[in-house]
Amino acid sequence: MITLYGFGRIFPEGVGETKDLRAQWALEETLLPYRVHALDHTAGELDSDAYTRISPFRQVPAIDDDGFVVAESAAVVLYLAEKSGKLIPRDLQGRTRVVQWSFAAVATVEPTLACLDLLGIFDAEKTAPVLHAEVPKLARRWLAGLDRRLDGREWIACADFTVADIMMAGVLRGIRKTDLMEPFPTIKAYFERCQARPAWQRTLALYAGRLGVRVDDIR
Numbered sequence: 001m002i003t004l005y006g007f008g009r010i011f012p013e014g015v016g017e018t019k020d021l022r023a024q025w026a027l028e029e030t031l032l033p034y035r036v037h038a039l040d041h042t043a044g045e046l047d048s049d050a051y052t053r054i055s056p057f058r059q060v061p062a063i064d065d066d067g068f069v070v071a072e073s074a075a076v077v078l079y080l081a082e083k084s085g086k087l088i089p090r091d092l093q094g095r096t097r098v099v100q101w102s103f104a105a106v107a108t109v110e111p112t113l114a115c116l117d118l119l120g121i122f123d124a125e126k127t128a129p130v131l132h133a134e135v136p137k138l139a140r141r142w143l144a145g146l147d148r149r150l151d152g153r154e155w156i157a158c159a160d161f162t163v164a165d166i167m168m169a170g171v172l173r174g175i176r177k178t179d180l181m182e183p184f185p186t187i188k189a190y191f192e193r194c195q196a197r198p199a200w201q202r203t204l205a206l207y208a209g210r211l212g213v214r215v216d217d218i219r
């Protein structure tokens with residue numbers, strides 16, 4: 001049985017962006033049996049010796065599949081796809097395409113969007129105006145690339161929905177409440193398509209239940 005390590009308590013600044021959602025979404029899509037180990041980070045559980053042995057950076061998500069431990073959301077969802085034989089094609093080229101777009105999500109798009117978040121949190125006074133101008137420009141550059149890729153396509157990597165879509169939608173979720181997607185109706189439509197998946201809706205409901213918040217608060 002797979003154990004998913006995720007958050008069990010809310011952050012004071014709100015819930016909704018946490019990356020354990022990606023892992024749970026892949027579990028809900030693949031229908032692999034799993035249980036959730038909800039960690040109380042407010043009580044220091046992420047920094048415990050036991051959890052440090054599971055997650056090198058003391059972060060969520062991580063999974064433990066009968067003793068085989070995987071951390072990093074992209075690695076987790078790729079493992080779940082390979083294990084279940086779902087959400088990834090069988091052929092090498094198709095699988096490589098899924099890896100390519102999972103990497104694009106976490107290595108190209110996400111760092112810039114995370115940087116935007118950090119600017120908002122740590123420099124709300126805009127004492128670094130150059131960064132406040134340049135980082136959104138870089139974000140728009142990655143979004144323009146996504147827009148080109150999605151032109152005429154339903155899903156990011158392959159003809160069918162794959163774990164690369166879970167990763168890309170997971171990353172785009174970080175800007176769902178900003179206007180960054182506004183110039184890109186193709187990306188907005190893609191994001192909505194991903195969110196319409198019944199497995200995503202189940203994931204949101206399970207997550208809200210786990211944290212004791214309303215689904216509408218984290219939508």
Ligand SMILES: N[C@@H](CCC(=O)N[C@@H](CS)C(=O)NCC(=O)O)C(=O)O
Nearest residue numbers: 017018019058059060061072073074
């Ligand atoms: N690169 C990692 C990042 C994981 C990550 O940022 N986890 C956050 C939650 S979304 C976390 O555990 N934060 C708590 C902390 O860093 O103390 C992944 O994709 O899994």
